Each structure stands twice: as C-alpha cells, then as structure tokens.
Amino acid sequence: KAGVTQTPRYLIKTRGQQVTLSCSPISGHRSVSWYQQTPGQGLQFLFEYFSETQRNKGNFPGRFSGRQFSNSRSEMNVSTLELGDSALYLCASSSTRSGYTFGSGTRLTVV
Amino acid sequence: SQQGEEDPQALSIQEGENATMNCSYKTSINNLQWYRQNSGRGLVHLILIRSNEREKHSGRLRVTLDTSKKSSSLLITASRAADTASYFCATDDVYSGGSNYKLTFGKGTLLTVNP
Numbered sequence: 230k231a232g233v234t235q236t237p238r239y240l241i242k243t244r245g246q247q248v249t250l251s252c253s254p255i256s257g258h259r260s261v262s263w264y265q266q267t268p269g270q271g272l273q274f275l276f277e278y279f280s281e282t283q284r285n286k287g288n289f290p291g292r293f294s295g296r297q298f299s300n301s302r303s304e305m306n307v308s309t310l311e312l313g314d315s316a317l318y319l320c321a322s323s324s325t326r327s328g329y330t331f332g333s334g335t336r337l338t339v340v
Numbered sequence: 341s342q343q344g345e346e347d348p349q350a351l352s353i354q355e356g357e358n359a360t361m362n363c364s365y366k367t368s369i370n371n372l373q374w375y376r377q378n379s380g381r382g383l384v385h386l387i388l389i390r391s392n393e394r395e396k397h398s399g400r401l402r403v404t405l406d407t408s409k410k411s412s413s414l415l416i417t418a419s420r421a422a423d424t425a426s427y428f429c430a431t432d433d434v435y436s437g438g439s440n441y442k443l444t445f446g447k448g449t450l451l452t453v454n455p
Contacts, residue, residue: 233382262442266380272428272445285441317380321443328373329443333382 231256233322233332241338247308250335254301254322261303262329263295266317275318278303310339346429346446354454359416361449363429364409370432370439372405374414377426377448386414386427419453426450 234253242248254261262277274287278297295305301322307314315338321329346363353359365372371390375383389396389405389412396403402415416423430443 260441264443264445271447272430274442274444277441279441287442319382321383328385328388330385331375331383334380336380 233320233330235318235320235332235335237335238333239336239338241340242310243340244310244312246310247306248310248337249304249306250318250320250337252303252305252320252322252332254303254320255324255330258322258324258327258330259301260323261297261301262321262323263303263305264319264321265289266319266334267313267315272319275305307337312339315339346427346449348449349447350450350452352452352454353419355419355421357419357453359419359423359451359453361414361427361429361451363412363414363446365412365429365431365444365446366410367431368434369407370434372403372412373430373432373443374401374403374412375428375430377428379425383428416451419451421453421455424451424453 236251260279263275264272266272276286276295277284281297292308297303317334317336319331319334321331323329369391371388373388374386377383387398387403389403400417405412426448428445428448430445
C-alpha cells in the first residue's frame, strides 16, 4: 500500500514569490491535514480537509491556503513568501479507522 | 500553541539502556499519540493511547497515560543506535464533544543512543 506522497521534496524560492505544495494521501483516506515545522515554533497545524471541505484551520495568515480535490489529493499554497516561511511542510492522511500517516515532507527554503 | 510539552528536551544514553520520555498536556483529549522523526524527515507513528486507556505496549515501546495529571510517558526498552531520533507526543483534543481534526504537538525529545 503506497504511503503519503509529498512533492516536491525540496524547494528554494525567493521572497515575494508564491509556492504550491502537493500531497497525495493513502488510497481510501479522505482526510488530509498539513503541518509546518520550524526549529523555533515546532510542529504547528495549518489546516485539515475532508471530502474537499476545510474542517479546521490553524492560526496562520491568509497567505497560507489549501484545497482538496475530489480524488482526495491536496495542495497548499503560500503567497508572498517571507523568510520566516522557510520550514518543513508535512502532510498527513487519515481515515476513521487509522491514525495519522505522514509523508516525508517538503523542505521549503525562502531566500 | 503547543499543548504537549515533552521532557527532557534531550536525552543521551548507551545502547541497551532504557529511555523514558515524558509529555504533559493541558486540555481534555480523545487520544494521545507518539511519533518518531529522523533528522527532519517525516513523522513515523509509534503508538496511540486512548483517553480511557492507562497503558499500552508495542514491541519495545510502553506508553502510559494519566489523565488526572494530564501526562504521558514513553518507555523504550533495550535501546539501539537506530532509535536515535526526535520523539514527539501529540494530542487529539476534545472539541465540542468530538474532535477538531488536528493534532497538537509538543516540542519533542531528542534521543541519542550511543553504540
């Protein structure tokens, strides 16, 4: 059974640019959530989607957005990148029967 | 904000020794989970303990939960060099009688197992 796939693995962007990260959940999992991990703030919840609907959103500025498609794949977008957005972005999928399974993450560096 | 707070922040032991990590949290929970992370890679789910459980075992892992003290501990027995990683606790908090569909993580314990 394939795991959670996040693309790309690494990304370097310039301040002011925007970026889109992708997450393909485990087959059959309809919930996808996103987390940001930084050395200073640790792991912080960004948002969660279920059947294309956002059910919860963390305390991040509106520059951070996401969406989920009908096949449960999810994308998150960060606009007007700031240096502080440099982080490891982790996606997790889950079902009612299972816990959370995380992908390997996308390492975003903003220069 | 961080709900779970692990201690110690860092732990260094010799192979074969046991490692104990603690986690405290602040609100009512549905369950508490422990994860391992190797060198900034993805999180690997280790074990989940529900709020009505007090102890759970999985291989060399033993987790306890004390909801009256809002605390949990993770014990790794007979540690190996391959156990070197960061360990995080995460809570699925009660929200409106159910879940708010997110995990709240602690800052983690960095475990180093020396060969």
